[in-house]
Amino acid sequence: MGLQERLRAQLQQREREQLHRQRLSLDSPQAAEIRLGNEQLLNFCSNDYLGLANHPAVIEASQAAAAQWGAGSGASHLVCGHTSLVDELERKFANFVGAQRALLLSTGYMANLAAITSFAGRGSWVLQDKLNHASLIDAATLSRARLKRWRHGDTAHLRQLLQQPDRPESLLLASDSVFSMDGDLANLGELANIGHEYDALTLLDDAHGIGVMGRDGRGSLDAAGLQPKGNLLMLATLGKALGNFGALLTGDILLIETLVQQARPYIYTTALPPSVVAGSLKALELLQSEAWRQQQLQENIRYFCQCAGQENLPLMASRTAIQPIVLGSNQRALDASRALREKGLLVTAIRPPTVPKSTARLRITLRADHSRQQIDRLLENLVQLSVQPELAQ
Numbered sequence: 150m151g152l153q154e155r156l157r158a159q160l161q162q163r164e165r166e167q168l169h170r171q172r173l174s175l176d177s178p179q180a181a182e183i184r185l186g187n188e189q190l191l192n193f194c195s196n197d198y199l200g201l202a203n204h205p206a207v208i209e210a211s212q213a214a215a216a217q218w219g220a221g222s223g224a225s226h227l228v229c230g231h232t233s234l235v236d237e238l239e240r241k242f243a244n245f246v247g248a249q250r251a252l253l254l255s256t257g258y259m260a261n262l263a264a265i266t267s268f269a270g271r272g273s274w275v276l277q278d279k280l281n282h283a284s285l286i287d288a289a290t291l292s293r294a295r296l297k298r299w300r301h302g303d304t305a306h307l308r309q310l311l312q313q314p315d316r317p318e319s320l321l322l323a324s325d326s327v328f329s330m331d332g333d334l335a336n337l338g339e340l341a342n343i344g345h346e347y348d349a350l351t352l353l354d355d356a357h358g359i360g361v362m363g364r365d366g367r368g369s370l371d372a373a374g375l376q377p378k379g380n381l382l383m384l385a386t387l388g389k390a391l392g393n394f395g396a397l398l399t400g401d402i403l404l405i406e407t408l409v410q411q412a413r414p415y416i417y418t419t420a421l422p423p424s425v426v427a428g429s430l431k432a433l434e435l436l437q438s439e440a441w442r443q444q445q446l447q448e449n450i451r452y453f454c455q456c457a458g459q460e461n462l463p464l465m466a467s468r469t470a471i472q473p474i475v476l477g478s479n480q481r482a483l484d485a486s487r488a489l490r491e492k493g494l495l496v497t498a499i500r501p502p503t504v505p506k507s508t509a510r511l512r513i514t515l516r517a518d519h520s521r522q523q524i525d526r527l528l529e530n531l532v533q534l535s536v537q538p539e540l541a542q
């Protein structure tokens with residue numbers, strides 16, 4: 150088969166397996182209600198948990214920064230694309246989460262590549278939770294280290310893996326702190342202990358915890374009484390609850406300086422545009438000055454879980470803004486998502502390889518600015534659909 154035939158066959162195979170993905174083209178900003186063409190939909194699938202992506206103060210700060218600093222950064226950080234604006238964001242963010250230092254990178258995906266390839270290499274072991282985000286898994290491959298995965302949430306299994314006799318000195322543990330497709334929490338205290346005991350760099354990916362968990366949104370580590378110190382390196386992304394774009398790795402000076410010197414996904418790329426940096430600075434301020442957003446989100450989560458429980462909807466063990474309903478086959482998840490859309494509700498179906506086979510699901514995400522009535526509408530429609538996981542075949 151020639152190249153083009155092979156590609157065509159692959160795409161057709163994806164369609165047959167209900168794995169074909171289609172992009173939605175929004176015609177409005179992120180908000181509780183969004184518009185797609187002529188459709189007005191309630192948005193239950195963005196990661197803009199606090200409603201900061203379209204916050205007037207964030208937009209104003211971005212516009213002012215573009216006027217002052219220009220549109221593009223013009224170079225990479227180690228050449229001449231780094232600005233005092235970035236210094237300010239790094240300093241304020243490090244202070245906020247109780248770290249010695251923070252480093253701004255283009256995306257969370259690249260930050261995970263940067264962290265793992267800088268602290269692990271040929272001969273190292275990278276140990277990860279089975280349900281970690283794709284960027285952590287890809288980073289391990291890129292690092293050329295040996296990847297070992299522990300059963301989801303099972304730190305006893307992690308300890309078993311670490312007791313194998315051929316364990317090298319160079320170890321890196323990595324875990325989502327809030328799991329992106331299940332919404333449950335890692336046992337951060339135990340991971341920190343293990344990282345300390347085995348002298349392993351411990352990377353905690355708080356993409357879905359920052360802004361949402363902990364005091365004023367300081368994140369999952371803060372909620373667990375931890376700080377990014379010693380062997381702990383924390384990833385916070387700016388594109389989810391903070392409503393902007395980019396990511397910060399935070400930890401001790403020694404770790405961050407190592408990244409500046411060695412991390413190829415940091416060094417060989419253009420620095421972020423100033424408007425995005427200024428938007429993030431404003432969002433960071435808003436976490437504290439508008440802390441009611443976190444409280445409203447927590448209240449919405451509590452309300453949703455309580456009502457869904459009363460209706461016997463099959464929720465998972467999540468108390469975060471991510472509330473998945475596992476339906477099983479790709480077809481069932483797609484059908485449910487389509488049916489909801491016909492009722493004016495946008496809830497995307499998540500399918501493999503993003504989630505394990507036969508666990509396709511509706512991934513509901515809640516926002517601070519969802520009203521009770523909007524959540525009620527979602528619940529009513531879920532009940533009408535009588536979403537239940539299919540029996541194992």
Ligand SMILES: *Cc1c(COP(=O)(O)O)cnc(C)c1O
Nearest residue numbers: 256257258282325329356386388
């Ligand atoms: C979204 C996400 C990332 C990637 O962050 P981006 O800034 O979107 O590249 C990394 N880790 C987890 C757990 C995520 O959910």
